[in-house]
Amino acid sequence: MKEIILIKNGELVLKGLNRNTFEDILIKNMKKALKGIGEFQFTKSQSTIMVEPLDDDIDLDDAVDVLKKVFGIAALSRAVVAEKNFDDIKKKTLEYLNERLDEVSTFKVNAKRSDKKFEMKSPEICREMGACILSAHHHLKVDVHNPELTVTVEVRDRFAFIHGDSIKGAGGMPVSTSGRGAILISGGIDSPVAAYMMAKRGIELVAVHFASPPFTTELAEQKVMDLLRKVAAYSGPITTYVVHFTELQEAIRDKCPEVYFTIIMRRYMMKIAEKLAVHQKCSALITGESVGQVASQTIYALGCTDQATALPVFRPCIGMDKDEIIKISREIDTFETSILPYEDCCTVFTPKHPKTRPQIEDILKAEEALDSEALIERAVNSARKTVIHLSLIHISEPTRH
Numbered sequence: 001m002k003e004i005i006l007i008k009n010g011e012l013v014l015k016g017l018n019r020n021t022f023e024d025i026l027i028k029n030m031k032k033a034l035k036g037i038g039e040f041q042f043t044k045s046q047s048t049i050m051v052e053p054l055d056d057d058i059d060l061d062d063a064v065d066v067l068k069k070v071f072g073i074a075a076l077s078r079a080v081v082a083e084k085n086f087d088d089i090k091k092k093t094l095e096y097l098n099e100r101l102d103e104v105s106t107f108k109v110n111a112k113r114s115d116k117k118f119e120m121k122s123p124e125i126c127r128e129m130g131a132c133i134l135s136a137h138h139h140l141k142v143d144v145h146n147p148e149l150t151v152t153v154e155v156r157d158r159f160a161f162i163h164g165d166s167i168k169g170a171g172g173m174p175v176s177t178s179g180r181g182a183i184l185i186s187g188g189i190d191s192p193v194a195a196y197m198m199a200k201r202g203i204e205l206v207a208v209h210f211a212s213p214p215f216t217t218e219l220a221e222q223k224v225m226d227l228l229r230k231v232a233a234y235s236g237p238i239t240t241y242v243v244h245f246t247e248l249q250e251a252i253r254d255k256c257p258e259v260y261f262t263i264i265m266r267r268y269m270m271k272i273a274e275k276l277a278v279h280q281k282c283s284a285l286i287t288g289e290s291v292g293q294v295a296s297q298t299i300y301a302l303g304c305t306d307q308a309t310a311l312p313v314f315r316p317c318i319g320m321d322k323d324e325i326i327k328i329s330r331e332i333d334t335f336e337t338s339i340l341p342y343e344d345c346c347t348v349f350t351p352k353h354p355k356t357r358p359q360i361e362d363i364l365k366a367e368e369a370l371d372s373e374a375l376i377e378r379a380v381n382s383a384r385k386t387v388i389h390l391s392l393i394h395i396s397e398p399t400r401h
Contacts, residue, residue: 001096002081003060005067006154006161007049010074010171023049026072026174032236033066036390045156046114064167069234071200072177073169077152079161086120089153090132093162097151100164101137104148109133112154125153173202175236180204181314182277183286184269187224187344190288190317192231192334193325197316198286199235206280207238207388208273210245212345220342228388230334237389241276244382245269245345248375252349255369259355262296264367265346267308271372272379274309286314290325295354304360 007030012022027042027049034040034051038058043050051067053060060078067076080096082089094101101107111125120128133151134140154161181203185191199205209224221242232238252264273285289297296305306313317325329335 001092004053004079004081004161005051005060005063006077006079006163007051007067007073008075008077008166008169009047009049009072010169011173012072013047020044022072022174022177025177026070029072029174029176029236030067030070033070033390034063037062037066067169068167069170070174071170071172071202071234072174074171075166075169077163077166079154079163082160082162084115084118084155084158084160086125086128089125089160089162090129093129093151093153094132094136096162097149097164100149101133101140105139106141106143106147107133107149107151108142108144108147110150110152112152115155115157118155125155129153170200170234172200175199175202176204178202179284180206180280180282181284181286182206182208182273182280182282184273184288185209185224185228186288186346187220187227187338187342188288188346189322189329189335189338190290190293190325192227192288192338193328193332194286194288194314194316195228195231195238196234196328196332196334198314199231203284203286203314205231205235205238205286206277206282207240208243208269208276208383209240210243210269210272210345212246212249212348213244215246215249215348216343216345220344223337223340223342224344225386225388226337227334229390230332230337232388232390234332237387239280240386240388241383242386243272243276243379245272245379248379249345249349251370251375256366258351259353260358260363260366261349261351262346262354263301263304263358263363266296266301266305267363267367268372268376268379270305270308270313271376274311275376275380276383277311282311284312284314285309286316288317288325289315290317290320290322293322295356298356300357300359301355304358304363307360 015022039054041052080092082092109126109129111122113122150165152163178201183195183205185207195205211221228238248268256264
């Protein structure tokens with residue numbers, strides 16, 4: 001039997017005249033994701049994309065596991081292809097879903113007849129197919145409200161497709177349809193979740209990580225790479241910059257009031273990230289901040305931080321509590337890596353009593369003690385560029401700007 005995967009587009013169907021562009025990008029993203037599994041043919045048909053393996057040796061289980069993480073897919077189904085005559089549809093249904101029908105006790109039939117020239121209407125298909133299944137599986141009962149299995153028959157232009165229950169997709173928008181943004185990633189719980197959430201809305205990710213050797217170790221940096229690799233399973237490849245931040249942190253510690261250390265450090269992270277983001281043609285910065293979670297994330301501190309950059313700052317976790325963020329981190333398999341006990345630069349030189357209601361005038365005055373332009377330039381020039389794929393990390397030399 002010939003088997004394919006049916007992709008349901010979700011909110012892409014609402015895109016009007018731009019719909020083809022969004023679907024083409026989704027297909028491109030699916031091709032990239034499936035590259036290591038084999039060759040596939042993609043066919044657009046109304047609100048569905050048909051994914052057909054071109055090699056009999058391709059494992060469709062592996063393909064489904066990959067496609068479940070591709071943003072822009074609302075649902076997907078493994079389906080068998082049948083000729084557009086009801087005898088073949090009945091035969092293929094009983095053969096293809098035989099094991100599943102043996103496992104359940106209730107079912108219903110759902111019919112979608114996009115080819116209105118087909119001799120049977122949808123209610124008739126449901127009725128006749130239901131009778132066929134009941135005659136072959138005497139233990140089954142029909143439950144139209146809460147069935148254990150929904151048998152779907154889709155009659156389209158050239159063929160009919162039969163499948164069981166659909167598999168929930170990642171949803172959202174295809175990555176790169178909403179532009180590009182730079183995520184400031186620390187290695188904690190929040191920033192990988194923020195990266196995932198913005199990729200889900202179609203933003204292509206660039207990552208900026210700040211390392212502070214010798215206060216932070218190579219293990220801490222590897223932890224961040226592992227986190228980004230997990231995010232890349234959803235977002236696709238992530239261009240990442242690792243910035244040496246030690247000199248700037250020591251300058252802030254030595255020359256600025258301790259109560260402002262964290263907020264000034266965050267502002268310089270924004271300034272450095274902005275330069276790298278612009279170089280990568282990003283239109284926004286992204287952080288994992290949640291209002292009120294720590295001293296640097298009060299509404300007053302966030303206001304001071306925002307004034308350090310001309311780019312908009314997206315904070316998808318801003319209104320979430322920690323339990324909500326942890327729930328998503330578990331779903332995307334980043335939580336256990338995030339809680340590994342390695343220091344990151346945000347925990348270096350932490351003030352005992354940070355200012356929770358900083359005023360921008362006081363912050364700017366404190367920053368006058370720093371040779372800002374030179375410190376920022378050296379930090380940017382120290383950045384080491386890394387491209388992270390699903391399972392590979394390609395490292396290049398430090399990048400000069």
